[in-house]
Amino acid sequence: MSFLMLERKDRGVCVDIELYRSNKNLSDDLVDSIFEKAVSGKTLIKNRRTLTIDYVPEKLPFRDEETKTIAQTLAVVLKGARPSNLLLFGKPGTGKTAVIKNVVQRLHQKAKDLGIEVTVPFVNAKSANTGYKVLYEIAENMGINQEEEKKLQVHFTGLSMGEATDRILDFIQKKKKLHVVLIIDEVDSLVERNGDDILYNFTRANEQISGGGFISLIGISNSLTFKDKLDPRVRSSLSEEEMVFNPYTVEQLQKILADRAKLAFNDDVISSAAINLCAAMAGRENGDARKAIDLLRVAAEIAERERLTNVEEKHVRLAQEKIEKDTNHEVLKNSTTHTKIIILAIMKSKNGNTGEVYDIYSSLCNNAEHEPLTQRRITQIISELDQLGLVSSDVVSKGRYGRSQRIKITVPTLTIREAFKDDPSLSTWDLVD
DNA sequence: GCTCCACCGGAAATTAGGGTGG
DNA sequence: CCACCCTAATTTCCGGTGGAGC
Known part of the structure; x- marks a missing residue:
């Protein structure tokens, strides 16, 4: 029931096109780089993992406030109380998911040290695709399907939404002191497809659960107008607390990239001009850090393939083109x-x-x-x-x-x-x- | 001003496919 | 076996609508 395990699971089911593409490149490049290494005896990249999308850094620059507030909100779990529901807003690549994952990882550690059991199912509503699948993922994450009694399991289809929800709540009920902090990434896409029924049921669930268990909800949304689509009741209870992640400025992106580059590359491999260009280009796209890091990685891969010993601005430009071309190609091919x-x-x-x-x-x-x-x-x-x-x-x-x-x-x-x-x-x- | 083309785009219904509980 | 659940793609139905031309 560790968070790491859940995370891996989440990665497994992800169908996000971008992710798919980069994972694919990753394995291609792995092979490439082995060959490359054999030829040249050295590589540009020292730690490739730090440039992937789901790498969560130890420390997130410029997000101290957010990290602190979330940590404070969740901390009450350690005293056995229910944390407020929380709603995070922000454009893609502003660090919402990273901050949450970071805090939760540490929360888990702390809880373990103190011998407190906390369950933190993490679902990405967008890659889950359907409302029912979201429920299924939650159930899976919580270990409901390890129940011996078949009648308590949540199957991957066939049940009604209500039935599935009830089973999840029953599970919490039955386990008595189950403390659940449910994180739903990209909730906005869930609401768009299925309305707010699921959220409504979960926010209301605490009234039905007796015996010390509880469930808190953390929603992560890309769209700032997401709240308008919710029923007032759901809205008020879901956003007991909320927080907006502002886009990074170009200067901040530069710092983030520079930090990341230190982890990822060997010394003096990447020019600061190249980093600044990545930051500038991503800055134009709403300060999307993910995009910036993507650019950096692809640029490095291009340079690596040419067997160069450093990454220059032109590689960043090439990377920009390649990313665009690859996404289009992927979409077209799979339509x-x-x-x-x-x-x-x-x-x-x-x-x-x-x-x-x-x-x-x-x-x-x-x-x-x-x-x-x-x-x-x-x-x-x-x-x-x-x-x-x-x-x-x-x-x-x-x-x-x-x-x-x-x-x-x-x-x-x-x-x-x-x-x-x-x-x-x-x-x-x-x-x- | 008023008309009326050639569509737009929302909503509900249908079809087909995969499953469940009793 | 039967009634019923959920999804996804597509069809059916239909109430708009900007503006050239009368």
């Missing part, structure tokens, strides 16, 4: 056949208005002997592509001649061609022109 056909249709269309794209799409479908989807569905898929940044679309009104969208591909044709070339369901003639 459904219909989505691919739609992209082809958009490429073939002249003005990119909906009707035209839909006509081209339908005829492509007929050629390939695919049943075409409805136009409604197509607009939906297009707007999904828009959100992924593969396509840009804005509505234009042409007065008399109706309203439509102007849809344009924002990815190089080459990237698309490369991503699609392995798909057997697209005939080759679709790809020309």
Whole structure:
């Protein structure tokens, strides 16, 4: 029931595209670097793990206040009392998850020393995908499924939401003094998909639990407007305390990167100009530290591959391109056949208005002997592509001649061609022109 | 001003697939 | 076996709507 174990589990189920990509690169590069090392006898990178996304540093610069407050809030657990529910807000890459994980790790240690049992299930609502899966993950994390009695387990499907929730609460009840601090990362995506029922049940749960057990909730949200979507009752009880993580400034990012670089690289391998450039580029994207560290890692990997002995600014620029290209490639490659056909249709269309794209799409479908989807569905898929940044679309009104969208591909044709070339369901003639 | 095109985009319903408890 | 649960993708239905042209 250690936190580390839970963390690994969380990593295992993660389907985040970015994570997936970087993990993949990681193993590729591992092999590369072994070869590289054999050839040159030395490497740039001394500790690769410190550049991965889920590495939690010992100390988080510029987050002392936040760390302290959270620690104070959670500390009451050590006295057997229920901590306030807590809501953390902040843009991606502002250190929310890192701070929480850091504090929880230490809390666990302390609790262990004192012989107090605290259960801290950690769920990422986004990678869990569905509301039910969130419950399942929680149950799994809490060890409910080790129960001998089958009737108390939470299966991965088949139960109703209410039943699953009840079983989790019963478990807490039965174990008497179970102290639970439930952390839900990216709660906003949970609420968007399933409403706030689950949160409601958990916030209310303490009234039903008797015998010394309790459950506290920590929600982590990327969206600052998330609270508006909650039912007032849930809102007030969930945010007994709340905290906003502000984006890092460029100067702060520089410091963070410099610290991290010390851990990750051998001495004098990376120029401060390169670090500053990483910071500047990530700074433009809302001060996203994750992005900055990503850039640093990829830049180093590029330099390493070229067998250079240090990382320069140009590698950072190359890294930027590579990251973008890889994400696009991954998304394109893994999209459904219909989505691919739609992209082809958009490429073939002249003005990119909906009707035209839909006509081209339908005829492509007929050629390939695919049943075409409805136009409604197509607009939906297009707007999904828009959100992924593969396509840009804005509505234009042409007065008399109706309203439509102007849809344009924002990815190089080459990237698309490369991503699609392995798909057997697209005939080759679709790809020309 | 008013019309009316050619769509947009929300909401509910349907379909299909994988499971459960009694 | 039957009633019922959950999800995901898609269809069905339908109430808007910006602005060129009358």
